[in-house]
Each structure stands twice: as C-alpha cells, then as structure tokens.
Amino acid sequence: MYDERLTVPRSWWLLPVALGLTLGLIMIRFDAVAALVALVIGLVAGAAALSSYGSARIRVVQGSLVAGQARIPAEALGTAHVLNPAETVAWRTVKADPRAFMLLRSYVPTALRVEVTDPADPTPYVYLSTRSPQKLADALAEARRVGRTK
Incomplete structure (x- = not known):
C-alpha cells in the first residue's frame, strides 16, 4: 500500500569522497601505497555509513505500519x-515526548505524527519523517478501514 525509503540527499555522497581524500592526504606522509589504501578505506567506510543511514x-x-525496526498494527x-x-x-525538538517512537531524518522537511491508541502501549505517538505525509496518512487510514471490515 505504501513504501518509502528515506535515502540521503545526493549532495551527501560527496562526504565519503571528502573522507577518503582526507585520509589519503594524511597517509601520504608515509608513502603512496598507504595513501591509496586510506583513500579506498575512507571511500568505502563513508559510503557504507551513508547507505546504512x-x-x-x-x-x-x-494491516501494519513498518517503520525502521518497529511493526505497529x-x-x-x-x-x-x-x-x-x-x-x-x-x-522533533521542543514538543517532542521522550516516550514517543521517532524515525526522523533531518534532511526530510515534512513528517507525520500518528497517535497511538493502544492502552497497553506507553508510546503516546509515532513521529515519522516522510516526503509524502498525506499519502502515508491515507495509507494508514485505508489499513485501519480494511482491518475493521475483517
């Protein structure tokens, strides 16, 4: 019904390049092979970290919201x-409740806040950074509607 991956902005992919170049320049003092190894390690490590984030x-x-590691009916x-x-x-700052579940990415300018109505769950709401908050809200409404008709 709804699927979104919170990928980092394209400009952020310059960060692994900068990390690799920095490590390479630091290691060039020792020799060219060490600099090349440091360059590759910096590129790979930075790219892996960005990809993971x-x-x-x-x-x-x-009938469930799956956000990161959480699965909520x-x-x-x-x-x-x-x-x-x-x-x-x-x-995400001054109004945030520390008990809330938050999947936030600072580079996503909009979000959806969904109240948790389960009395057994101490989480007051779910905060989700999303590029399409209205589509996500509509998908959740549809999932609740389908769940009630079963």
Whole structure:
C-alpha cells in the first residue's frame, strides 16, 4: 500500500569522497601505497555509513505500519497529523515526548505524527519523517478501514 525509503540527499555522497581524500592526504606522509589504501578505506567506510543511514524504510503492509525496526498494527494507531516544515521541527525538538517512537531524518522537511491508541502501549505517538505525509496518512487510514471490515 505504501513504501518509502528515506535515502540521503545526493549532495551527501560527496562526504565519503571528502573522507577518503582526507585520509589519503594524511597517509601520504608515509608513502603512496598507504595513501591509496586510506583513500579506498575512507571511500568505502563513508559510503557504507551513508547507505546504512539512508536505508530506513516506512511501509504500510498487511494491516501494519513498518517503520525502521518497529511493526505497529494499524488498529493500534489513531489520528494521523500531517506536519508542515515548521511543525516538523517543533515536534522533533521542543514538543517532542521522550516516550514517543521517532524515525526522523533531518534532511526530510515534512513528517507525520500518528497517535497511538493502544492502552497497553506507553508510546503516546509515532513521529515519522516522510516526503509524502498525506499519502502515508491515507495509507494508514485505508489499513485501519480494511482491518475493521475483517
């Protein structure tokens, strides 16, 4: 129903290049082989870190919200609030509740806040950085509707 990967911006891929070049320049003092090895290690390590950070996914499948490592049944979720960029910053900083589940990426300007209605769950809400908050809210509403008709 909904699937989004929170990939990093393209410009961030210059960071592994900068890391590799920096390590290479540091190691050139010893010899050219060490500099080349450091360059490759810096590139690979930086690219692996960025790829891992940008691999977070948000999905609505089989009546559940899957966000990162969390899997939450749609029936346990309440009202979804689409957040504009200003509200997104407020809910990830001054309005944030430390008990909330948050899958946030600072480079995504919008988010969705979904109330958790399960009385057994101490989590007050789920905060999800998403590039398409309205589509995600619609997918969650559809998953709850389908779950009620079963």
